[in-house]
Amino acid sequence: MVTQTEVPFPIGQGDVTVTTKRNRQVHIRHLIPKDVEILVEFFYHLSPETRRLRFISIPPKPPRELIKREAIRLAALDPLRQAALIGTIQEDGCERAVGVSRLASKAEEPETAEFAIVIRDDFQKEGLGTVLFDLLLQIALVRGLKRMVGLTLAENHGIHRLVRQAGLPVTSQTSRGETTLTISLSDSANS
Ligand SMILES: CC(C)(COP(=O)(O)OP(=O)(O)OC[C@H]1O[C@@H](n2cnc3c(N)ncnc32)[C@H](O)[C@@H]1OP(=O)(O)O)[C@@H](O)C(=O)NCCC(=O)NCCS
Structure with a gap:
């Protein structure tokens, strides 16, 4: 297995253009x-609903400063423990994001990475989430991770369905309205 120091997450390299189910092109x-x-x-x-599903506890009208601080944090990736993909389109003459997926592991648990994914409302249910998730899975596998964990709302049928469709072993634990999905990336019995 590769170790944490040998191969950083690939950052800034590689891109792909995919065509969604509604025949729209997205650059990832x-x-x-x-x-x-x-x-x-x-x-x-x-939309407020998509924000709630992605960030779980977020104030209804967060101040722009808070959003900017969070964006700076998300974009400053630690290549050893984090990776993030962005799907963009050209809209009104500028590059706009329509989906973001992200993987992050903690130093104390380097073989586990938390994942998160969000698709802009008008691009949902076109297969883009599945593509961004599959690419995250590939990064995690190349990285030698053993599991990916997603913290979701129990009512979030979209992400639960998407994750299960990947075909890997998944366990879920629900407590107080939140479901933790754990995807096993390793065949080992003690993964
Ligand atoms: C969940 C989410 C990432 C799915 O992305 P997407 O691009 O819409 O998903 P896909 O089009 O690839 O769909 C994958 C499967 O999930 C199903 N699905 C997607 N959204 C769904 C929903 N809201 N309810 C039920 N099923 C849903 C699709 O129908 C598809 O199944 P099918 O192939 O049998 O039709 C997206 O809806 C989203 O951003 N939601 C808000 C943020 C969020 O919940 N993030 C997850 C927390 S980490």
Whole structure:
């Protein structure tokens, strides 16, 4: 197995253009620090419901400063423990995000990474979430991770369905309205 120091998460390399089920083209690439403004605009294009499903406890009208701080944090990736992909389109003459997926592991648990994914409302149910999730899975596998964990609302049928459709072993634990999904990336019995 590769160790944490040998192979950092691939950042800033590789991109792909995919065609969604509604025949729209989305360019998928790695997130870079310069994407802060794109992330801020992306947040403001998400419906309150999508924000709630993604961020779980978020105030209804978060101040722009808070969103910007969070975007700076998300875009400043630690190559050893984090990876993030952004799906973009050209809209009104500028590059806009329509989906973001992210993987992050903690130093004390380097073989486990938490994942998160969010698709802009008008691009949901077109297969984009599945593509971004599959690419995250590939990064996690290349990285030698043993499991991916997602913290979701128990009522979030979309993400539960998407994760199960990947075909890997998944366990779920629900407590107080939140479901933790654990995807096993390893065949080992003690994974
Ligand atoms: C959950 C989410 C990422 C799914 O992305 P997506 O691009 O819409 O998903 P896909 O189009 O790839 O769909 C994958 C499967 O899930 C199903 N699905 C998607 N959204 C669904 C929903 N709201 N309810 C039920 N099923 C749903 C699709 O129908 C598809 O199944 P099918 O192939 O049998 O039709 C997206 O809806 C989203 O951003 N939600 C808000 C944020 C969120 O919940 N993030 C997850 C927390 S980490």
